[in-house]
Amino acid sequence: MSTLTTTDPRTGVRTDTDIQATSDAEVAEIVQRALGAAKEIEQRPRPWRADLLDALADALEERREDLVDTAAAETGLTSARLNGELTRTTYQLRLFGEAVRDGGFLEAAIDHAGETPMGPQPDVRRMLVPIGPVAVFGSSNFPFAFSVPGGDTASALAAGNPVIAKAHSAHPLTSRASFEALSEGARRAGAPDGTVGIVYGQAAGSKLVGHPGVAAVGFTGSLGAANHLRAVIEERERPIPFYGELQSVNPLIVAEAALAARGAEIAAGLAGSVTGSGGQLCTKPGIAFLPAGEAADAFAEHLVAAMGAADPGVLLNDRVLSSFREAERELGEAPGVSSLLGATGDGAGDGFSVAPRVLRVPAGELTPDHTVEAFGPLVLLVDYTDTSELLEALEAVPDSLTTTFHADPDDYALVSGLLPRISEAAGRIVFNGYPTGVRVSWAQHHGGPWPATNSFHTSVGITAMRRFLRPLAWQNAPAELLPAELRDDYRGIVRRVDGVLEVPTA
Structure with a gap:
């Protein structure tokens, strides 16, 4: 078996790890344990499942220092950013625990048997149930929040499913350390063996997705990698859902009055949003539209000054660096583009560091060639003369x-x-702020139309659980064979009974 390597993006130095790629036989064994765990978890009460999520959060928190230090050496992200991300990760685990205790996510409904305008009808009861083991593929830019212990893992576990994570090749040591923390938390909670699992290596990831015991895939990463895994799914005898967060340009539109009143302030905020975390956020605004004129020129000057003063962006790995350089070259060579800050290929120190870039083009010359995603500290300014030109450019x-x-x-x-055009083209509309920073909450939606994602569901917030649940109806079932939440005498969760919303009693 091959041994995986890890690279410090701050220096470019690659070192061996003691981690070996997972063999096909080992993948099969891990999935089999997850299938066994799924049967047992299904019989556990919701309060136990919520306690499990709390225990996982506690175990991560106890290992905070080691986790952050390990991730910093594999991602080049700052300790402040990583500490904040780990706090987000433990918070979302506990928030999902609260949602599991609440039980409203089950969407429980009861229609008693009786006479209706259509004649006598049977008793029908319905709620959402777990789908089975979930494979989770995390992202390189979020080693905690969108990786082994991240939102896909939290939401799948909250829904009652075991999780098998595929360790990211850019941070295998962080993946292992996170998995060890989760395993300890699961052990303390009395979780069955196989509740959480992990595989290493690209071949193991493909084998995992193709295994008939895996019921769904949560993925955050490139469109190319997503298409590879979707091709594996197409070869399965039984297709499964693939929930992918893929790529996004995230336009930012500045209107005339706002530009005149607070252009410098907006420029400063945009600079921070573009350069934060090296510009490696899926919600980074990659293109900004401005009303053409002197105010736009002043805005550009403020933006260039702010981004020029920012620290160099340390990109996560050599693949991200190569992708950024290609996008930078394509944008720089697109018709009508002028460079306001930096030059193609500019470095900024050792390792995978890059200099911030600001480009500019008139809206009348904008084409799809100008709107490729540059995953790094780059933004394209677009000057529009009127609303019709702006609408045409947005196409x-x-x-x-x-x-x-x-x-x-x-x-x-x-x-x-x-708004009608924008509502069709985005999953979240932000007013007088910046899209980087995604709140973990009940109302959040983190998704968008293709190619941002291939799903209508969110990957952040409580309703992320819906991806890993399926509806099941019971018709004329004896009360003793029903889940507790669907029995007549149960009052612990919100339910819809004979069409009337029923709230839980104290």
């Missing part, structure tokens, strides 16, 4: 996770006219 922008408006009251007529 060249791929559908995205987010669209952001900076608008004052005098701009609301413009924004109102754009």
Whole structure:
């Protein structure tokens, strides 16, 4: 078996690990344990499942220092950023625990037997149930929040499914350390063997997705890797859902009154949003639209000054660096583009560091060639002369996770006219803020039309559980054979009974 390597992106130095790629036989064994765990977890009460999520959060918190140090050496991200991300990760585990105790996510409904306008009808009861072992493929840019212990893992476990994570090749040591923490938390909670698992290596990841015991895949990463895994799924005898978060340009639109009133402030915020975490966030605004004129010129000057003063962006690995250089070259060579900051290929120190870039183009020349995703500290400014030109330019922008408006009251007529188009093209609309930073909450939606994702469901927030649940109905079932939540005398969760919403009693 081959031994995996790890690279410090701050220096470019690669070292061996003691981690071996998972063999086909080992993948099969891991999936078999997960299948056994799924049967047992299904019989456990919801309060136990919530306690499990709390125990996983506690175990991660106890190992915070080691986890952050390990991740810093494999990602080049700062300790402050990684500590914040780990806090987000433990918070979301506990928030899912609260949702499991609440039980509303089950969408329980009861229709008693009786006479109806269609004549006598049977007793039918329905709720959402777990689907089975879930394979989770994390991202390189979020070693905690979207990796082994991240949102896909938390939501799948909350839904009652075992999880098998595929360790990311860019941070195998962090993946292992995170898995060890989760394993300890699961042991303390009395979870069955196989509740959490992990595989290493690309071949093992493909084998995992193709195994008939895996019921769904949660994926965050490149479109190319996603298409490879989807091809594996197509070869299965029984297809399964693939939930992928893929790529996004995230347009930001500045309206005239807002630009005149607070252009420098908006430019400073945009600079922080573009350069934060080396520009390696799926919600980074990659293209900004400005009303053409002197105010736009001043905005560009403020943005260049702010981004020029930012620390160099340390990219996560050599593949991200190569992808950024290719996008940087394509954008720089696109018709009508001028460079306001930096030059193609500019480095900024050792390892995989890159200099921030600001490019500019008139809206009338914008084409799809100008809207490729540059995963790094780069933004393209686009000057538009009127609403019709802005709308035409937006047609060249791929559908995205987010669209952001900076608008004052005098701009609301413009924004109102754009909202129908924007609502079709984004999963989250941000007003007078920045899309980087995704709140973990009940109301959050982190997704978007293709190519941002291939799903209508969110990967962040409580409703992320819906990806890993399926509806099941019981007709004329004896009460003794029903789940507790569907029995007449149960009052612990919100249910819809004979069409009437029933709230739990104290």
